[in-house]
Each structure stands twice: as C-alpha cells, then as structure tokens.
Amino acid sequence: MLQNAPIGIFDSGYGGLTVFRAIADRLPAYDYIYLGDNARSPYGDQPFDVIYKYTLECVDWLFSQGCELIILACNTASAKALRTIQERDLPLKYPNKRVLGVIRPTAEIIGGFTESKSVGIMGTRGTVNSGSYLLEIQKFFPELNVFQQSCPMWVPLIENNEYLQPGADFFVEEYCSALLAQDEAIDCVLLACTHYPLLLPKLENFFPSNIKILSQGSIVANSLADYLARHPEMEKRLSKTREKKFYTSGDLSSFNQHGSHFFGELITSNKVILD
Incomplete structure (x- = not known):
C-alpha cells in the first residue's frame, strides 16, 4: 500500500459532496481528496472542449496529489469528458490509474x-x-x-x-x-x-x-464498493487512514459554508490554483 494514495472525488462545484458523503459512509476506511472547481462553475452550459479541458486539469491535479483512482462526481464531466480521458489521456499519461464516472x-x-x-x-x-x-x-x-x-x-x-x-x-x-x-x-x-x-x-x-x-450518491457508492471488490490490485494500492481533505478553486469561506450543507457536516477547505 502506498503511503499517500487517496481516492479522488471531483465536481465542478458543491454537488459532488453529496456523492462523497455517500461514498465515505459506505467505505469509511479509505483516504479521500475532494476537489471542487468552484471558480469555473457551473460546467453545465459550457461547450465540450472547455469541459474536457477543465476536467482534465482537475484530474491531473488529483493525480499529482497521489490519487490512484478518481471519481468524476459530476454528470456533465462524466458525460462530456470521461470517455476521452479514459481512452486518450490515461493510456498515455497514467496507464495504471483509473477515472470512473457517475452515469x-x-x-x-x-x-x-x-x-x-x-x-x-x-x-x-x-x-x-x-x-x-x-x-x-x-x-x-x-x-x-x-x-x-x-x-x-x-x-x-x-x-x-x-x-x-x-x-x-x-x-x-x-x-x-x-x-x-x-x-x-x-x-x-x-x-x-x-x-x-x-x-x-x-x-x-x-x-x-x-x-x-x-x-446518485448511494448508487455510486455501491458501485465503487463493487469495483474495488472486483479489482483487488487497485484496492490494495489505496491508503486507509480515514483522512478527508477538501480543496476548491473558489472562495474558501463560501465553499466551507455552502459545502457543509451538501456534505452534511462542517468542512474546512484548502485553496488550489488551477491552470
């Protein structure tokens, strides 16, 4: 097991915290990093190339933090960026890492x-x-x-x-x-x-x-539990110290306030600057 190998969870804003909550409740032993790209949210009306660019930047950042597995807890990113990332970017840049979606x-x-x-x-x-x-x-x-x-x-x-x-x-x-x-x-x-x-x-x-x-929260959480059971080679690489970290590209006080409503408990976030 790696010293720092959390599960990454990404959303364009706050909504993915509802999925994170369900995942953390279902699989409490693991370490997690949540990234909300609040500075560029919402993604919903953006064109494909912009959503792909933003999502890939966030995936790159989560991998740079030690993540072995990332959940795109964002329907727009899952719909418009996931397949390209899985088929084009992962084989070239991260052949042993995985990105999964919610659809x-x-x-x-x-x-x-x-x-x-x-x-x-x-x-x-x-x-x-x-x-x-x-x-x-x-x-x-x-x-x-x-x-x-x-x-x-x-x-x-x-x-x-x-x-x-x-x-x-x-x-x-x-x-x-x-x-x-x-x-x-x-x-x-x-x-x-x-x-x-x-x-x-x-x-x-x-x-x-x-x-x-x-x-989708419980559905995605159960699917992730099943995925890890079917892929023990990935499961063994993930660190398990029950640590949860929250990052946002937006305003920290706003994220902490609004994000706490989505996550169901008080959270403290850190700032990240994305390209």
Whole structure:
C-alpha cells in the first residue's frame, strides 16, 4: 500500500459532496481528496472542449496529489469528458490509474426501479444534450423509454441557498411538469445532477407518490464498493487512514459554508490554483 494514495472525488462545484458523503459512509476506511472547481462553475452550459479541458486539469491535479483512482462526481464531466480521458489521456499519461464516472453505475440499475418501463432524466443542459444517459441505458435496458428534461435554473438556486425558499417552487413545478408532459407513464425519475438531492423535499411534494425519485450518491457508492471488490490490485494500492481533505478553486469561506450543507457536516477547505 502506498503511503499517500487517496481516492479522488471531483465536481465542478458543491454537488459532488453529496456523492462523497455517500461514498465515505459506505467505505469509511479509505483516504479521500475532494476537489471542487468552484471558480469555473457551473460546467453545465459550457461547450465540450472547455469541459474536457477543465476536467482534465482537475484530474491531473488529483493525480499529482497521489490519487490512484478518481471519481468524476459530476454528470456533465462524466458525460462530456470521461470517455476521452479514459481512452486518450490515461493510456498515455497514467496507464495504471483509473477515472470512473457517475452515469454508467446509474444506467446499470435504473431498470429495476420502473414497472411502466418509462423513466425520466433531469439534469443540466450539458448532460441532457450529450445524450449520454440515453446511450448508456440503451445498452443495459433497451426496452425502456427514456425522457429527458434540462433544469438550467436548479443549480443556481441551490448554489445560492435559495433552493428551499418559496421562490424555487416555480422552477421545480416548471421542469417537473415539462418532464411528465412527455409521458404520463413515467414512474421513475433520476436526478442526474449531484446538486439536485437538496431539492428532494420539494420534488417529493410535487411528484405523484407512485414516482420513485433516484439520487446518485448511494448508487455510486455501491458501485465503487463493487469495483474495488472486483479489482483487488487497485484496492490494495489505496491508503486507509480515514483522512478527508477538501480543496476548491473558489472562495474558501463560501465553499466551507455552502459545502457543509451538501456534505452534511462542517468542512474546512484548502485553496488550489488551477491552470
């Protein structure tokens, strides 16, 4: 085992902390480094080449900190940058390291949560426009009907701590109604952005009780546990002292304040300067 070999977790902002929380609860023995690229967030409406560039810079930085394995806890980065990084950059620069995303683990299990065979995906414009969920779900459950809805106002509402205020109700109703209007048979809705679990109280009030709402945290955590069990050569390389470190490219006080809401406990972050 290496002296310093944490699991890296990356997101463009705060949302990945909901995934980090679930992973740390599921796999508490490991060391972790979280990096939020808050200075350049949100990624959702950025073009492919910009998202790829930003994501690769963050992956490079996490590897420079000793990470052997990185989770892209960001749907936009997973949709628009992961495959290129896995197929082009890792073989050339980091052949023994791994980068995993959040889309495939969800696509592998979503079919088990629907009886009507109609599911909804709610995400950023970048994630929806990429079509990544449509492609991945088709691989595992070709019989499913998948309907997508972009929710461009949700991340700004959440990151400005307005997500539980009455004013957020308008945008919750607007996007949820637009999704359900595509097919009244939808009985499972995936929150395909790691910010969105903070809206769960409002979403549960709006959606009919027969609709299952899936958040990605526990799904990704269980998938990671399975991955490590199937790859003991990687698992043995990871350090296990239960250390958690938080880094942000943005303002430290804002990250500590807002990030604590996402992570579920008080956190103290460090500043990182990205190229």
